[in-house]
Amino acid sequence: RCLDVTGLACERGDLLLFEELSFRLGAGEALHVAGRNGAGKTSLLHLIAGLGWPLAGEIRWAGRDTRADPLRWRNDFTLIAHAPMLKDVLTPVANLRFALALQGQSVDAKRIESALETLGLAGCEDLPCRSLSAGQKRRVSLARLLLSSTPVWLLDEPLTALDVDGRAIIGQAIDRHLADGGLVIYTSHHPVPLADGARQSTLEIGR
The missing domain is CATH 3.40.50.300 (P-loop containing nucleotide triphosphate hydrolases)
Incomplete structure (x- = not known):
């Protein structure tokens, strides 16, 4: 295509x-x-x-x-914007599940946690995104690339x-x-x- x-x-x-x-x-x-x-x-x-x-x-x-x-x-299409499009009250896992669900993709928590670990975010899975640094938020957004099927x-x-x-x-x-x-x-x-x-x-x- x-x-x-x-x-x-x-x-x-x-x-x-x-x-x-x-x-x-x-x-x-x-x-x-x-x-x-x-x-x-x-x-x-x-x-x-x-x-x-x-x-x-x-x-x-x-x-x-x-x-x-x-x-x-x-x-x-998967768009990763310059600014992290994350809900601060949600965890990285919840944010990624939500973003993927909008595109009709269902991904289990273990795969999401594995993607976050690959990007150096092990231990951050259950923290609200408001507590993450700018670089960590960027990595959460980019984790969609490791999970996306688009x-x-x-x-x-x-x-x-x-x-x-x-x-x-x-x-x-x-x-x-x-x-x-x-x-x-x-x-x-x-x-x-x-x-x-x-x-x-x-x-x-x-x-």
Whole structure:
């Protein structure tokens, strides 16, 4: 399955962020979206995730216009936002269960705890998220990648607030997803280091 973006234009208020943006991404491919702050990198991810409508152009997933049946195709996409979208009163396990359930995925607590342990969060499973540091909250959000079965990952600055070990874990998760035929689009000022031979290209917007 391919993701096709054709002639996309986006504005924020009266400001045109980008126009005539086109690309195609196939199974096993990663796209690094680069550009200055305010260029529209996050806005592009939100449009692909169905969180807004473009000013012009279309987005097609597996040959279908995503606007035709947004609820159906939205469950094929996992968006990890720049800010952790967590409920502070819930534990990491409860937050992840809730996020996955919204996409129709049921994951048992042991798998979630294993993902949290992989990301260095052993012992934090039953703490309310309000007690976690910014880096720990970021890791909780990214744990969805180790549990998700969606084919398309949309990652906004995935390496923010992570140490060297955390960055390596996320790079490995992306490598596995690509090897399984998944697609990844991510924003970052620098490419994520992936395995040799990984099919990764860069799209710079707002030049």
